[in-house]
Amino acid sequence: xxxxxxxxxxxxxxxxxxxxxxxxxxxxxxxxxxxxxxxxxxxxxxxxxxxxxxxxxxxxxxxxxxxxxxxxxxxxxxxxxxxxxxxxxxxxxxxxxxxxxxxxxxx
Amino acid sequence: xxxxxxxxxxxxxxxxxxxxxxxxxxxxxxxxxxxxxxxxxxxxxxxxxxxxxxxxxxxxxxxxxxxxxxxxxxxxxxxxxxxxxxxxxxxxxxxxxxxxxxxxxxx
Numbered sequence: 001x002x003x004x005x006x007x008x009x010x011x012x013x014x015x016x017x018x019x020x021x022x023x024x025x026x027x028x029x030x031x032x033x034x035x036x037x038x039x040x041x042x043x044x045x046x047x048x049x050x051x052x053x054x055x056x057x058x059x060x061x062x063x064x065x066x067x068x069x070x071x072x073x074x075x076x077x078x079x080x081x082x083x084x085x086x087x088x089x090x091x092x093x094x095x096x097x098x099x100x101x102x103x104x105x106x107x
Numbered sequence: 108x109x110x111x112x113x114x115x116x117x118x119x120x121x122x123x124x125x126x127x128x129x130x131x132x133x134x135x136x137x138x139x140x141x142x143x144x145x146x147x148x149x150x151x152x153x154x155x156x157x158x159x160x161x162x163x164x165x166x167x168x169x170x171x172x173x174x175x176x177x178x179x180x181x182x183x184x185x186x187x188x189x190x191x192x193x194x195x196x197x198x199x200x201x202x203x204x205x206x207x208x209x210x211x212x213x214x
Contacts, residue, residue, distance in 0.1 A: 001177050002116055007189075009109055010117055014193050064193070064201060070108050082114075084213055086121050086171070091214075092207040094171060100199040106191055107198075 011068035012084065012106035014096055015042075020055035023075060030055050032083065036067060037103030042080040051090045064094045064106060118175035119191065119213035121203055122149075127162035130182060137162050139190065143174060144210030149187040158197045171201045171213060 015034040018041060023029035028047040035041050044065060046053075064084040071078040085091030096104075122141040125148060130136035135154040142148050151172060153160075171191040178185040192198030203211075 001175050002118075003177060004179075004189075006113075007117055007173055007176065010114055011109075012193075063204075066114055068108055069114065070110060072111075082111075086119075086203055086211045086213045087207050088211055092203045092205045092211070094201045094213065095204045096193055096199045097170075097202045098199050100194050104193045104195055104199070106193045106201065 008107075009068075010066060012064055013067045014062050014100055014102055014104045014106075015044075015065045015067075015081075016062050016102045017058040017060065020058040022049065022055055025075060029074065030058065031077070032058055034065060034081070035102055036065065036081075037101070042067075043077060044081045044083060045074045045077070045079040046083045048085075048091055062096060062100070062102065064096075115214070116175075117173060119171055120174045121169050121207055121209060121211045121213075122151075122172045122174075122188075123169050123209045124165040124167065127165040129156065129162055132182060136181065137165065138184070139165055141172060141188070142209055143172065144208070149174075150184060151188045151190060152181045152184070152186040153190045155192075155198055169203060169207070169209065171203075 015036045019033035032044045066082045085093045122143045126140035139151045173189045192200045
């Protein structure tokens with residue numbers, strides 16, 4: 001069990017994927033460029049090519065990202081967040097049910 | 108900033124809303140009955156009638172719920188979780204982008 005305060009420590013936001021490429025030197029990774037309405041877009045990696053996802057799947061779509069995780073070194077780069085998905089095998093990404101502003105916070 | 112472990116302490120799951128009613132005695136609350144593939148369905152309240160949401164909006168749809176929050180007393184009942192939404196004013200609910208099993212965990 002957690003408290004509501006513990007839940008609120010997790011910052012999740014709506015982000016727009018503006019670019020996505022397969023990461024060279026990896027068979028799994030896709031490198032996303034994500035607009036979160038911050039000063040600069042973020043680089044966020046997701047290891048979902050083994051599940052049939054292609055970079056094209058992500059581009060120009062809004063997904064949900066955890067935005068206050070410690071950056072994680074991946075290859076020669078850093079992942080500045082994590083895309084959120086559900087599912088026991090193939091990850092199914094979470095999307096807003098209706099139009100919502102980029103950068104809008106999950107609560 | 109949080110660690111990945113802190114994020115993983117939050118349990119979020121895909122739930123199917125099987126019933127939804129406006130809560131008597133409240134102008135805001137909708138009482139959801141949510142199948143999370145547990146022994147029993149859960150009662151989860153959401154205070155979104157002021158934003159134009161009706162009980163009918165929720166029925167037979169899958170949403171994302173925080174499922175390990177301490178139960179919260181609401182009216183004479185308990186909310187056994189929280190539906191997740193994004194947005195600065197009107198809450199926009201999060202849904203899976205594709206078909207996914209009820210009870211599937213967010214990670």
